Amino acid sequence: MKRALIALAIALFAAVAFPAAAQEYYDIGVDLPQYPEMQPIEDSPVYYAPGVDSNYFYYDGQYWDYYNDAWYTSAWYNGPWAYVEPIYVPTYVLWVPIRFYRRPPVFFRRWNPNAPPRWAERWGRNWQVRHNEIFGGRHARQPVRAPLPDYQRQFNRANYPRPQQQAAIHAQQYPYRPRDTGVRRQEHAGSGTREK
Helix, strand or coil: CHHHHHHHHHHHHHHHHCCCCCCCCECCCCCCCCCCCCEECCCCCCEECCCCCCCEEEECCEEEEEECCEEEEECCCCCCEEEECHHHCCHHHHCCCHHHCCCCCHHHHHCCCCCCCCHHHHHCHHHHHHHHHHHCCCCCCCCCCCCCCHHHHHCCCCCCCCHHHHHHHHHHHCCCCCCCHHHHHHHHHCCCCCCC
């Protein structure tokens, strides 16, 4: 019994002292000096950052970046970034037309720049079936754009908060809660296991 209590005390201390320890973060080359200017994509609930040299988007309360044939997400504009399994990337993020990708991969070149990438062609039919099971296909009506987290403008490279501080600041300053299945899953489940 005494050992169990000691083990529980150690586990609770570790959870409080190191809350981000269970989360895997990835360096995807995004290191912005300050909050980026975001522009809405017409007929979409997604924003993009025309001045960022990355495939950088904002949707439903999260930043999304397509880097090295993988998707990553963060609640903060400069990360930390968590890997997202392709089947859990929200449909509206995947529907962004190729012309909004600032660093499109080579294989995008054979596709129409005014249309979304052909993800099923890239990731396979099994991916498409599993993705549709999670997201249920097209929504009856398009969701409203989430508000941008403008409170992050006060943080630049010099005073950017650590991951442990970010959650508390975000909770205090940004009352919006994600509505999309994929975004809610990322908010609650954390990252995948893929190394980059």
